[in-house]
Amino acid sequence: MKSLVCVKRVPDTETRIRxxxxxxxxxxxxxxxxxxPYDEFAVEAALKHKEAAGQGDVTVLSVGGSESAETLRTALxxxxxxxxxxxxxxxxxxxxxxxxxxxxxxxxxxDLLLFGMKAVDxxxxxxxxxxxxxxxxxxxxxxxxxxxxGGKVTAxxxxxxxxxxxxLKIPCALTLTKGAYEPRYASLKGIMAAKKKPLEEKAxxxxxxxxxxxxxxxxxxxxxxxxxxxxxxxxxxxxxxLRQEAKVx
Amino acid sequence: xxxxxxxxxxxxxxxxxVAHEVVTAARTVADAMGTEVHAVLxxxxxxxxxxxxxxxxxxxKVFVGESGAFAHYSAEGFTTVIAGFIKEHGCDVAxxxxxxxxxxxxxxxxxxxxxxxxxxxxSLEVEGGSVVATRPEYSGKVFARVSFGEKxxxxxxxxxxxxxxxxxxxxxxxxxxxxxxEADFGAIVREIKAAAGEKLDVGEAxxxxxxxxxxxEPENFKMLEELADAFKGKAxxxxxxxxxxxxxxxxxxxxxxTGKTVAPTLYxxxxxxxxxxxxxxxxxxxxxxxxxxxPEAPIFKIADYGIxxxxxxxxxxxxxxxxxxx
Ligand SMILES: Cc1cc2nc3c(=O)[nH]c(=O)nc-3n(C[C@H](O)[C@H](O)[C@H](O)COP(=O)(O)OP(=O)(O)OC[C@H]3O[C@@H](n4cnc5c(N)ncnc54)[C@H](O)[C@@H]3O)c2cc1C
Numbered sequence: 232m233k234s235l236v237c238v239k240r241v242p243d244t245e246t247r248i249r250x251x252x253x254x255x256x257x258x259x260x261x262x263x264x265x266x267x268p269y270d271e272f273a274v275e276a277a278l279k280h281k282e283a284a285g286q287g288d289v290t291v292l293s294v295g296g297s298e299s300a301e302t303l304r305t306a307l308x309x310x311x312x313x314x315x316x317x318x319x320x321x322x323x324x325x326x327x328x329x330x331x332x333x334x335x336x337x338x339x340x341x342d343l344l345l346f347g348m349k350a351v352d353x354x355x356x357x358x359x360x361x362x363x364x365x366x367x368x369x370x371x372x373x374x375x376x377x378x379x380x381g382g383k384v385t386a387x388x389x390x391x392x393x394x395x396x397x398x399l400k401i402p403c404a405l406t407l408t409k410g411a412y413e414p415r416y417a418s419l420k421g422i423m424a425a426k427k428k429p430l431e432e433k434a435x436x437x438x439x440x441x442x443x444x445x446x447x448x449x450x451x452x453x454x455x456x457x458x459x460x461x462x463x464x465x466x467x468x469x470x471x472x473l474r475q476e477a478k479v480x
Numbered sequence: 481x482x483x484x485x486x487x488x489x490x491x492x493x494x495x496x497x498v499a500h501e502v503v504t505a506a507r508t509v510a511d512a513m514g515t516e517v518h519a520v521l522x523x524x525x526x527x528x529x530x531x532x533x534x535x536x537x538x539x540x541k542v543f544v545g546e547s548g549a550f551a552h553y554s555a556e557g558f559t560t561v562i563a564g565f566i567k568e569h570g571c572d573v574a575x576x577x578x579x580x581x582x583x584x585x586x587x588x589x590x591x592x593x594x595x596x597x598x599x600x601x602x603s604l605e606v607e608g609g610s611v612v613a614t615r616p617e618y619s620g621k622v623f624a625r626v627s628f629g630e631k632x633x634x635x636x637x638x639x640x641x642x643x644x645x646x647x648x649x650x651x652x653x654x655x656x657x658x659x660x661x662e663a664d665f666g667a668i669v670r671e672i673k674a675a676a677g678e679k680l681d682v683g684e685a686x687x688x689x690x691x692x693x694x695x696x697e698p699e700n701f702k703m704l705e706e707l708a709d710a711f712k713g714k715a716x717x718x719x720x721x722x723x724x725x726x727x728x729x730x731x732x733x734x735x736x737x738t739g740k741t742v743a744p745t746l747y748x749x750x751x752x753x754x755x756x757x758x759x760x761x762x763x764x765x766x767x768x769x770x771x772x773x774x775p776e777a778p779i780f781k782i783a784d785y786g787i788x789x790x791x792x793x794x795x796x797x798x799x800x801x802x803x804x805x806x
Contacts, residue, residue: 357587364591369666391681393674441596462789463797
């Protein structure tokens, strides 16, 4: 079982996001970065399946600046075997990232190509299915759990109001969401071992993304909330406001 | 005149509510660009019965593709048909719903066409003849205004944001040739498991009644189910991660950074403190009501209306009053 797991360096959710002076970029100074939480599920899934099969390897891959090496080391510390950084001088998004990943994947042998369901920075949920399309392989998204048997993957996927079971031919791509794979913490031993594991860096060019952010803005401040009252006696007034002021009922 | 493409999502032969929203969004864009709306409806035999409905919501033409192979959604099959349709008919903008199906399909279509894509769009404008989309990023902490390069502009719109409107006109219906072979698909849907009782999903419900650790015990969620029921089919029960992790509620109900992103018209946060990761999933709700005994709970900072007090006293009263009203 060979897995390729794509991971991204993203701001920690607790971090305050500040828009740069140019009005389009997001400030990076003073931001705490983490391994994208959804990607942690993908790394964990790859490790679990490798352990279950008793063989194979897990390679983690990231597209980004040199700082992304840190994110790859986090995945190596969790237990991944090798890492590849596809290094770009400028930030790439969406289709551009998918193309870079697909080009790299074409030159590699893998059974599973794993992603987080989305990255918590651009919230795009697109790179996984895009890479699958560029490679011409089947994919399933929002996977909570999967099994591998006889050249096939059986994936449980979250859909509105329930779940669906999808059977995929290997090689295939899966995007993971929260489910059966609770990410492990890197042990001290893992962190030490990660320092010696191979981390290859390759410079990539990256074609245009196809979309351009013209401007970034903060959401309109929610008008200061109003405490309608205390206890159950405030209920009729709440409903009156929802009906007459908010007009939602 | 290339037109605006609208993907009309159906499941089990039934049109999804979001299909009306997608067609409505497409209608608005088409009117601003002076062009037509072409809706595509794919599914198993019989799905085409809903074509007229799409016309009423603004489609000038509805293209129906029925096939036994499409009784269940197939990313590969749908991508082939839709990308083929767009290549043949041309289109300026292709609009999908930001549902689990739409977010699986739209990026594949964009990649096949070799064009950019954005998801979860909350507002669309036409500027100098081109579409410009606004979408939340960083869990709603920032909004990005995005323009597109080569045509078509492919995007998905967030459910519940583009309120469906009806226009009197009924669109023309055409049949689409969908000669795909299921044996060619590398992925096949084997089974669909509906959540108990076919309840409304948090991702789609116009009203969400969400509960957190303040409910104390899993059994107490019965109270929230009763409140949701009082809204007569319009409300779903949601949950914070704390109660999902405790095993009180299924993950499918979790709202937040590692759960669902929701944008209902009305969101009740009951016994939920309002941690940043929870806000990440619900801050773009149209109206937020918080019920919490702690007046300092962060949830009150983003709630439109709040009641301070013990939820065990407030919720039953609320359910009673809502029942009277509905
Ligand atoms: C990587 C990561 C991802 C996460 N993802 C999510 C996510 O997707 N969704 C999510 O929700 N959280 C998420 N969290 C967890 C989040 O940080 C909070 O821990 C969680 O949201 C808290 O849930 P809660 O509000 O139900 O519980 P608590 O924070 O314990 O709040 C309970 C609230 O109930 C109130 N209360 C108690 N008793 C009563 C009563 N009788 N009447 C009225 N009010 C009462 C209390 O005043 C309190 O405000 C994530 C955390 C991390 C680190």
